[in-house]
Structures are given as C-alpha cells and as structure tokens.
Amino acid sequence: MFSKLSSKVNFIAVTLLFLILVVLRETGIFNNYVMGILMLACISIIMTASLNVATGYLGQLVIGHAGFMAIGAYTAALITKAFANADILNGSGIENFFRFIIAIIAGGILAAIFGVLVGAPTLRLKGDYLAIATLGFGEIIRVIIQNLKICGGKGLAQGSAGQALIGINRLADFYVVYWITVLSLAFLFCFARSRYGRVLKAIREDEIAATAVGIKTTRYKILAFSMSAFFAGLAGGIFAHYLGTLAPGTFDFNKSIEYVIMGVFGGMSSFSGSVIAGTVLTVLPEALRSFADYRMLAYSVALILVMIYRPQGLFGSYEFSLTEQLDKYFDFTNKVQARKEKKAAEKKAGKAAAGEGGEK
Amino acid sequence: MSDVILRAEHLGISFGGLKAVNDFNLELREGELVGLIGPNGAGKTTVFNLLTGVYKPTEGDYYIGETKMNGKPAHAMVEAGVARTFQNIRLFSNMTVIENVLVARDRKFGYKLFSAFTHPKSFWKQEAQEKERAMELLKVVGLEDKADTVAANLPYGQQRKLEIARALATDMKVLMLDEPAAGMNPTETAELLEIINLIRDRFGISILLIEHDMSLVMKICERITVLDYGNIIASGSPEEIAHNKYVIEAYLGKDDEEE
Ligand SMILES: Nc1ncnc2c1ncn2[C@@H]1O[C@H](COP(=O)(O)OP(=O)(O)O)[C@@H](O)[C@H]1O
Ligand SMILES: [Mg+2]
Numbered sequence: 185m186f187s188k189l190s191s192k193v194n195f196i197a198v199t200l201l202f203l204i205l206v207v208l209r210e211t212g213i214f215n216n217y218v219m220g221i222l223m224l225a226c227i228s229i230i231m232t233a234s235l236n237v238a239t240g241y242l243g244q245l246v247i248g249h250a251g252f253m254a255i256g257a258y259t260a261a262l263i264t265k266a267f268a269n270a271d272i273l274n275g276s277g278i279e280n281f282f283r284f285i286i287a288i289i290a291g292g293i294l295a296a297i298f299g300v301l302v303g304a305p306t307l308r309l310k311g312d313y314l315a316i317a318t319l320g321f322g323e324i325i326r327v328i329i330q331n332l333k334i335c336g337g338k339g340l341a342q343g344s345a346g347q348a349l350i351g352i353n354r355l356a357d358f359y360v361v362y363w364i365t366v367l368s369l370a371f372l373f374c375f376a377r378s379r380y381g382r383v384l385k386a387i388r389e390d391e392i393a394a395t396a397v398g399i400k401t402t403r404y405k406i407l408a409f410s411m412s413a414f415f416a417g418l419a420g421g422i423f424a425h426y427l428g429t430l431a432p433g434t435f436d437f438n439k440s441i442e443y444v445i446m447g448v449f450g451g452m453s454s455f456s457g458s459v460i461a462g463t464v465l466t467v468l469p470e471a472l473r474s475f476a477d478y479r480m481l482a483y484s485v486a487l488i489l490v491m492i493y494r495p496q497g498l499f500g501s502y503e504f505s506l507t508e509q510l511d512k513y514f515d516f517t518n519k520v521q522a523r524k525e526k527k528a529a530e531k532k533a534g535k536a537a538a539g540e541g542g543e544k
Numbered sequence: 545m546s547d548v549i550l551r552a553e554h555l556g557i558s559f560g561g562l563k564a565v566n567d568f569n570l571e572l573r574e575g576e577l578v579g580l581i582g583p584n585g586a587g588k589t590t591v592f593n594l595l596t597g598v599y600k601p602t603e604g605d606y607y608i609g610e611t612k613m614n615g616k617p618a619h620a621m622v623e624a625g626v627a628r629t630f631q632n633i634r635l636f637s638n639m640t641v642i643e644n645v646l647v648a649r650d651r652k653f654g655y656k657l658f659s660a661f662t663h664p665k666s667f668w669k670q671e672a673q674e675k676e677r678a679m680e681l682l683k684v685v686g687l688e689d690k691a692d693t694v695a696a697n698l699p700y701g702q703q704r705k706l707e708i709a710r711a712l713a714t715d716m717k718v719l720m721l722d723e724p725a726a727g728m729n730p731t732e733t734a735e736l737l738e739i740i741n742l743i744r745d746r747f748g749i750s751i752l753l754i755e756h757d758m759s760l761v762m763k764i765c766e767r768i769t770v771l772d773y774g775n776i777i778a779s780g781s782p783e784e785i786a787h788n789k790y791v792i793e794a795y796l797g798k799d800d801e802e803e
Binding site for chain 2: 188371390392395
C-alpha cells in the first residue's frame with residue numbers, strides 16, 4: 185500500500201489529524217457531544233464515498249442507499265447481541281473490538297449480497313431502472329424490518345409495527361471508527377484508481393463502446409454496485425453501535441436522499457468531495473442548532489448556491505492531493521528523491537570504503 | 545481454406561418488415577484487407593453489428609476460424625479476436641486518451657480485486673507495463689503526445705485515430721473499420737492510409753473496411769464487396785468492381801438522389 189510517496193504522505197496526514205483529535209478529546213475540549221457528531225460525520229463520509237462508486241463512477245443513480253445501511257445496521261446489531269447472549273467475545277476492550285468488527289463486516293457482506301440481488305436483474309438493462317429498483321428496495325427493506333419480530337417488530341401476524349430494537353451495546357468507539365473510515369476511503373480510492381475504476385467510468389461514458397472492447401459490463405456493474413452496498417452496510421453497522429437503538433423509520437427515503445445530496449454537493453466522483461460534504465453537511469446542521477428554525481433554511485440555501493454556481497459539486501471529479509500541494513510549495517517529491525539518492529550514494533561510498541558489502 | 549479467419553454464410557437480419565441485410569457471404573483471410581462499400585443505408589454498418597455480436601442474425605451463420613459465433617455477445621467476439629470502430633465515433637469522452645486505450649486492455653491486466661484495493665508492487669508494475677503498451681499503440685496512430693488529453697477535446701480526425709488505437713489495444717486478429725475517413729480532411733485521410741498500412745505490416749491482421757470514399761477503397765483493398773439494399777450486388781478485385789455495371793448503377797443512382 186505504501187509503494188508510492190503520496191500514500192506515505194497521506195498516511196502521515198491522517199495520523200496527525202488522528203493525534204490532534206485524540207488530544208482534543210482527552211483534554212475534554214471536544215466533549216462527548218462533539219465526538220458523537222464527528223462519529224456521525226465518519227458514517228456520512230463512508231455512505232457518501234460508497235455512493236460515489238455507484239453513482240459517480242458507474243453513473244447509476246441510487247436512491248435507496250439507506251436500505252443497505254439498514255441491512256448492515258440490523259445485521260450487525262443482532263450479531264453483537266447474539267454474541268453477548270452467548271457470552272462470546274463479550275467483555276471489554278479487545279474482545280468488544282473484535283465483536284464489533286466481525287458484526288459490521290457481516291452487516292456489510294449481507295448488504296452486498298442484497299446489492300447483487302437488486303442489481304443483477306436491473307443492471308442488465310440500460311437506463312435508470314436501477315434508480316427505481318433501489319427506491320423500491322429501500323422501502324421494502326424498511327417495511328420488512330418493521331415487521332420482523334427479531335428486529336423489534338411485533339411479527340407479521342400482528343400487522344402493527346414500528347418498535348425499536350433496543351439494548352445494542354454501544355461498541356462504536358470513535359478511534360476505531362476513525363480508522364475504519366480511513367481504511368474504507370483508502371480502499372475505495374485505490375479501487376477507483378485501478379482498472380476497475382477505469383472500466384466503470386468507461387461504462388458510464390459509453391456502454392456500447394465498452395462492450396465493443398471486450399468489457400463484460402454487467403459483471404462490472406454488479407460488482408461496483410454490491411461493493412457500494414457493502415460499505416453502506418458497514419456504515420449502518422457503525423451507526424447501530426453508536427446509537428444503541430434502531431428504529432426502522434430512521435432508514436427511510438429521506439435518509440437515502442440525504443446521502444445523494446452529500447454526494448452531489450461534494451462532487452459525484454470525488455472522494456475528497458465525499459469527505460468534505462460528509463463532514464460539512466453533518467456538522468453544519470448541528471452547529472446551526474441554536475438558530476432552530478433557520479437551520480434547514482441555511483442548509484437549503486447552501487445547497488442551492490452550490491447547484492447554481494457549481495452544478496458538478498464542490499469538487500466535481502477532482503481529488504485533493506496533499507503531495508501535489510507540497511510539490512507546489514516546497515518541491516517536495518524532488519527533494520525526497522534527491523535525499524534518497526544522496527543516502528544511497530553515501531551508502532555506496534561507505535561500502536566501497538569498507539571494502540566489502542555483505543548486506544542484501 | 546484453413547487461413548480463413550472470418551466467414552459469414554447467408555447472413556441476414558430483418559428489422560420488423562425491413563430486410564436490412566440479406567444472404568450476406570464473406571470470407572476474410574489472414575492478412576487480407578477487404579472493402580465493404582455501398583450507398584447510404586445499404587446495410588454495411590448492420591453487417592458490422594452482426595459480425596461483432598451487437599445484433600443477432602435472423603438467418604445464416606458466421607464463424608471465426610471453425611467456431612460458430614452466432615448469438616455470442618459482443619465481449620465474446622472481442623475475446624475471439626474481432627474489434628471494431630464506429631461510424632459515429634464512440635469514445636469514452638470524459639476520459640483521457642490513454643485511459644481510452646487502457647480500458648480496451650482490461651482483459652490483459654492480471655491483477656484482481658484484492659490488488660485493486662491495496663495497490664501492491666505488482667499492481668504498479670502491471671499498470672506501468674500496460675501504460676507502456678498503450679503508448680506504443682498511441683504512437684502507431686500518432687497520438688503519443690496527446691496521452692493525457694481528455695478524449696472529447698481532440699479534433700475530429702484524431703478522435704477517429706484514437707478509436708483505431710483503442711481497437712488495436714484488444715489484440716485482435718480482425719479489425720473492422722466503419723468509415724474511418726468520414727469527416728477527415730485530405731491530409732488526415734492520407735495519414736489514415738499510412739496508419740492502415742502500418743497496422744497491416746506491424747500486426748499482420750485482417751481488416752474489413754467500410755468506406756464511402758471510392759478512391760481510397762480502390763487504392764488499398766485487395767477485394768471489395770458491394771452492398772445495395774442489403775444485398776451483395778458485386779464482389780471481386782478493385783478493377784472488377786470499378787467496371788461492374790450494377791455497381792456503377794447503384795452509385796450513380798445514389799448520386800441522383802443526393803444531388
Ligand atoms: N436497429 C435497427 N432498427 C431498425 N432498422 C435498422 C436498424 N439498424 C439499421 N437499420 C436499417 O437498416 C438499413 C441499413 O442501415 P446501415 O447498416 O446503417 O446502412 P449503411 O451503414 O450501409 O449506411 C437502414 O435502412 C437502416 O434504417
Ligand atoms: Mg453505416
């Protein structure tokens with residue numbers, strides 16, 4: 185993963201940010217309320233970034249992403265509960281950590297499986313069928329969960345629904361979630377910069393031409409879509425273990441649209457955009473909470489302004505690169521390269537002086 | 545007969561009541577350049593669409609080598625060694641020139657999903673290798689200094705050349721060019737001729753060429769097949785075609801309509 189200078193630079197940057205956050209939290213400057221908002225921002229970032237793959241890269245509008253989030257949330261919650269009941273990995277610290285990780289990954293996997301089930305029939309078709317299918321899917325999932333006894337509903341026979349699933353261990357620790365978010369972004373970004381991302385863009389640009397150069401378009405579309413669903417499920421799992429309570433109504437159409445808005449706001453195929461939009465659009469409504477009624481107004485105005493002046497979103501498809509910025513101001517890459525060469529030369533000289541070099 | 549790479553037998557397709565192509569026969573041998581000509585709407589592009597798996601024939605069969613390819617999807621035709629360009633250019637417009645070519649090399653990449661997520665050394669090696677290969681192909685069509693240009697920003701003639709490079713990137717045995725000179729100025733057309741010759745020398749492939757420009761076709765094709773209203777009206781060497789009275793009629797007729 186670190187075969188390029190820029191990934192090292194990025195790693196150092198996220199570590200620094202992490203350390204700053206640790207200091208802010210441990211000294212109490214950021215209280216639990218603030219840390220909670222940052223946790224929600226992380227969840228938004230993963231949701232938006234995963235949506236980027238399906239909507240930005242593949243070019244398929246997805247308006248039921250909250251459905252995958254719900255699957256992840258309930259699956260993960262039920263797993264940690266079951267583990268706790270069976271007294272497996274039920275304790276403190278490291279045990280809880282593994283219980284949490286296993287649960288959210290399982291939630292992601294189940295969401296991905298549903299991604300395949302929804303995607304396979306609709307992604308074969310050209311056009312916006314997927315959008316409609318995801319819309320329907322999101323609602324169906326919500327209604328099913330509402331009625332499942334195991335999820336807090338009264339059971340299908342009773343007909344009435346709407347109970348919450350309570351008593352989920354609040355296992356989502358900000359430090360862990362921070363790194364999950366970093367890892368998710370790194371994976372998604374790497375994926376987008378690989379042959380897969382390239383092919384997805386090609387399918388978005390011209391599906392017929394993509395087929396004509398030998399691309400099995402359906403396979404790639406399903407892959408991308410289910411991957412997008414995986415990360416939504418993962419985010420859902422985190423969400424469940426942050427809140428401690430799940431109500432099916434949370435994962436409604438509005439929730440899906442919220443993430444579409446974040447995606448559009450940041451720029452549909454920019455992960456930098458996902459990070460900024462996910463953070464700003466999560467923090468902003470909270471920050472404006474004291475203005476009560478004007479809060480949503482400000483939010484809407486901000487969105488409208490973006491759509492008028494930057495219809496492609498803040499970032500479009502541009503990715504912010506720290507290394508590029510460093511290069512611009514400090515000629516960073518060349519300096520590092522020069523230092524490396526100098527070191528190598530010194531080493532060589534040292535070796536020559538020693539007469540023999542026995543190292544690898 | 546063993547060196548016949550692509551063969552069509554009594555190929556036909558109807559759209560509703562319209563018989564767009566009827567009883568189409570063709571044999572393309574290794575290294576051969578065959579022209580497919582005919583007035584507008586004669587069914588030339590439809591023949592390409594049949595032979596590349598875009599349309600399923602309603603009659604007849606087609607083979608690559610000895611393998612029957614009827615009904616195989618378009619990507620399978622590419623795997624079998626057939627690549628094409630489009631009459632109405634179809635590039636990945638918002639991607640760079642080199643990305644356009646790299647997409648066509650996708651099958652040649654060895655790395656899988658895991659490497660795509662983690663970018664190990666082997667990932668960078670393969671990416672570099674394929675980029676190098678893509679650059680070679682761009683050199684063939686004279687676009688090596690445009691590698692990082694967004695495809696949509698290329699002038700028309702260069703877009704056509706990029707389509708050829710992209711088709712070449714699939715490592716095909718048969719290249720089908722659908723009116724590659726359309727919209728090109730005389731200089732560009734001359735360059736195109738050079739490119740076609742270079743491709744034949746370098747890659748030893750067979751080419752099926754649709755072209756409106758008769759003089760160009762006469763200059764480079766070994767054999768020509770003429771379509772009119774979906775039917776083959778003549779087939780033979782350029783000299784035979786030039787003197788064929790049906791062909792002359794078909795073309796004069798077309799001129800009358802157009803002018
Ligand atoms: N998908 C289609 N549906 C209906 N008619 C078609 C279709 N494709 C081609 N045709 C018809 O087939 C005929 C031949 O078209 P085409 O192969 O594009 O001609 P050419 O390439 O020789 O100019 C035209 O009459 C065209 O309208
Ligand atoms: Mg045509």
